[in-house]
Amino acid sequence: MNGFIMRCVKSFAYSVVINGAQGVEFKPTRGLRQGHPLSPYLFIIYVEGFSKLAKVERNGLSVTQLFFAYGSILFGEATNEGSMVIKSVVNEYEKISGQLINFDKSLIYFSSNVCNNVRCRISNILGVRISNNPEKYPGLPTMVGRQKKNTVVNIKEIL
Template sequence: MKASGEDGFLAIFFQQFWHIVGDEVTDYCLGILNRGNCIYGAQSAFVQDKLILDNVLIAYEIFHTFRQKRVGKKGFMELKLDMSKVYDRVEWYFLKVMMLRMGFHTLWVENIMKCVISVSYSVIINGRSGQTFKPTRGIRQGDPLSPSLFLMFSEGLSALIRMALRDGSIKGAKVSRGGLSISHLLFSYDSILFGEASERGAQVLKSILREYERCSGQSANYDKSTVFYSSNTLEESRRVVSNILGVRNSNNMERYLGLPNVVGKNKKAFFQLLKDRMRQQIEN
C-alpha cells in the first residue's frame, strides 16, 4: 500500500470511487487551468475574453468625466505612460521572482526560465552570420510564451499600485458618486494611471514608477508621456504635479491605443489615420 497523496487520499480511492467524485475533481482541475485569476483585472493585453476596446471605453469615459468636472476642491489627473521597449527590458531575475511570488511551483518556474534564458542571437554582416552571443535580459517577440510571461512580469507595477491604494497613499478616479474607483489601466506599451492631482499624489506615483523601473528594468519614456487634468484642477496644482512627474501637460488625451478620444462632426479627419494604415498594409 503506497503512502497517501498531499490531499490524504490514495490513488486507488479515486479509481474505486471515480463514478462519485470524478465530476467534481475534473471541474476543480479545469477551473484552475481555465478560470485562473492570478492576473489583475486592470490588465487587458493578452488576456482571454478581454478586448483592447475595454480599456479604450473605460479610459475615454473617465476622460469625459474629467472634462465635465468643474466643481469640487479636489482635482484629478490622468497620466498616460509610454513604456519604452517593454519586451527588450524584461529582467529575468524579476520575472522569476514574480512567478514564485504568484505561487507557481519552483520546478515549474525553473523549467520556464530555462526556455527564457536558452535564447542566443547572431548578427548577419555582409551576408555572413557572425558569432552567436547570449543576452542577459528580454523576452522574444513572436514567441507564443512571451505574452503570458509579460503579463506575470507586469503584475509588479499593478501590485505596487494596489498596495498604495490599500494604504490610502493614492486615490483612484470615479465616474459617479457610488462608482468603482479605477487607479490604472495597463496595456503592454501604453498604460494610464489615475490619481488625485496633488503634490502628495504625484510624489507617490513617481516613487511607484521609480521602484518598478529599478526592480524590473522597465523604463517609462517621460518625453512621450502626458498628463491630463480634470477641469476643476487649479493651475498651481497642475504646475507642481507636472514638474514632479516630469511629463508635459495635455488639454486633450489625443489618441489611446490608436483610437481618437472624441469624434466630432468632421469624422473624415478623425478616421483618416485608419484609412492610411489600411492602405499601407494593402500596398505592402
C-alpha cells in the same frame, strides 16, 4: 525578478546563416526585442507586478491603472501627495523590473477643476508634459461626454 528573466534570455545562443554557412554563435546581452515570442508573457508578468504595487494604498491614496500592449494609463489624485504616490510606485516598478519609463513620451491630463498652479507643480514632480487634448489613447477615446452611445458604437467598430 528581472535577474531571473535575464538569466533565461541569456541561456540561449544564436547564430546567423549567411549564404548557407552558419556564422559564429552569440548570446543576447540586452534582453528581448519587440516581437519575441516571450514578450507577451513577460508583459503579463510585469503588468501583474505593477498592479500589485499600485494597489498598495500609501497615505490613504491609491493608483488605478489601465494597461495596453503599447502603453499604460495611470489615474490618481491631483495633489502633491497623489503625485508622490504615483512617482513612488513608478520608481519602485522601474527598480524591480529593470524597465524604464520613457518620460519624454509620457503625458499628464487633468480634469477641468484642477487649477493651473497645481497642474504645473504636479507636472514638475512627475517630470511629464501636460496634455490639454487627450482625445484618443491609441484608438480609444479617453473622454466620454453626453453622447455615450456614439462612443460605444465607435469602439465596437474599432474592435
